[in-house]
Amino acid sequence: MTAIKESSTIQENKQYALEKCPVTFVMEKIGGYWKPIILYHLSTGDKRYSELKRAIPAVTEKMLIQHLKQLEADGLVIREAKPVVPPFVTYKLSNAGTGLLPVIDAMAAWAFKVKDGVYTI
Amino acid sequence: MTAIKESSTIQENKQYALEKCPVTFVMEKIGGYWKPIILYHLSTGDKRYSELKRAIPAVTEKMLIQHLKQLEADGLVIREAKPVVPPFVTYKLSNAGTGLLPVIDAMAAWAFKVKDGVYTI
DNA sequence: ACAAGTACTTACCCTAAAGTATGTATTATG
DNA sequence: CATAATACATACTTTAGGGTAAGTACTTGT
Numbered sequence: 001m002t003a004i005k006e007s008s009t010i011q012e013n014k015q016y017a018l019e020k021c022p023v024t025f026v027m028e029k030i031g032g033y034w035k036p037i038i039l040y041h042l043s044t045g046d047k048r049y050s051e052l053k054r055a056i057p058a059v060t061e062k063m064l065i066q067h068l069k070q071l072e073a074d075g076l077v078i079r080e081a082k083p084v085v086p087p088f089v090t091y092k093l094s095n096a097g098t099g100l101l102p103v104i105d106a107m108a109a110w111a112f113k114v115k116d117g118v119y120t121i
Numbered sequence: 122m123t124a125i126k127e128s129s130t131i132q133e134n135k136q137y138a139l140e141k142c143p144v145t146f147v148m149e150k151i152g153g154y155w156k157p158i159i160l161y162h163l164s165t166g167d168k169r170y171s172e173l174k175r176a177i178p179a180v181t182e183k184m185l186i187q188h189l190k191q192l193e194a195d196g197l198v199i200r201e202a203k204p205v206v207p208p209f210v211t212y213k214l215s216n217a218g219t220g221l222l223p224v225i226d227a228m229a230a231w232a233f234k235v236k237d238g239v240y241t242i
Numbered sequence: 243a244c245a246a247g248t249a250c251t252t253a254c255c256c257t258a259a260a261g262t263a264t265g266t267a268t269t270a271t272g
Numbered sequence: 273c274a275t276a277a278t279a280c281a282t283a284c285t286t287t288a289g290g291g292t293a294a295g296t297a298c299t300t301g302t
Contacts, residue, residue, distance in 0.1 A: 009261055010287065012179075022232030023157035023225055031152060032289080036144035049249055060291065065250060075240070085298050086248035096240035103231055104144055106224040111143030119196070119217035130291060153259080170279055181261065186280060206268050207278035 029074050030100065034059050034067050039093070042077060043101055046092035076100065150195050151221065155180050155188050160214070163198060164222055167213035197221065
């Protein structure tokens with residue numbers, strides 16, 4: 001979980017943007033290539049780690065858990081581990097995570113409008 | 122506008138995500154620290170370049186035009202330049218850009234819910 | 243005995259995004 | 273004659289994010 005230099009303009013600006021801009025706040029949570037995709041896959045119900053891995057073949061294991069851990073730390077997903085062997089771990093959306101689905105939907109709606117040429121870009 | 126290496130895994134994955142995931146498509150357009158903030162400032166009406174600069178003091182000029190140019194290239198904002206001197210350039214939201222406002226609003230709504238403790242994260 | 247499956251972890255590298263600093267053209271104004 | 277104001281541009285450096293590759297622990301199946 002890559003160390004961050006505690007004093008860099010980029011971090012200060014992130015701080016500024018986080019406080020000033022709710023959108024940036026959301027971006028912090030669901031930004032990155034994989035988080036939205038993970039969220040999407042969890043929106044249809046809980047999934048095991050290995051299920052997610054198979055569902056998103058292009059993601060590396062490092063990226064997958066790294067983002068799962070971040071999503072968990074941000075309270076968007078809930079991890080449940082059964083103390084068995086081989087391990088049995090499932091991930092599911094929390095209330096906050098579920099609350100993000102309308103945002104995801106609004107984004108998807110806009111994306112499809114653009115692709116359907118509704119907006120003559 | 123930083124040149125991109127045409128063959129790197131990161132670019133291939135971005136491609137994958139762009140095709141598979143409408144959310145990533147939106148992220149491409151409004152991701153980055155400054156784009157949402159710029160969009161937000163333009164949501165209340167057109168602004169001159171210098172007005173934006175003053176309205177967002179933490180952004181550097183390089184970042185500001187770089188993002189404005191990208192937003193323009195993506196058809197989200199429209200640039201209008203009057204051929205006078207000193208230059209007089211205004212930026213405003215296009216239809217597509219305006220179409221994004223509901224997304225921004227949904228994000229803001231979620232962010233405020235989180236901050237108000239609606240979701241016991 | 244050894245591979246396979248599970249859910250990770252860790253060390254190292256590479257690249258794209260962000261930041262710093264300075265320069266450009268044009269005209270008005272003191 | 274020099275400075276200010278406008279809207280940029282550009283060379284160079286830094287940093288955070290993403291990728292590669294390999295290893296860990298524990299058990300079941302062959």
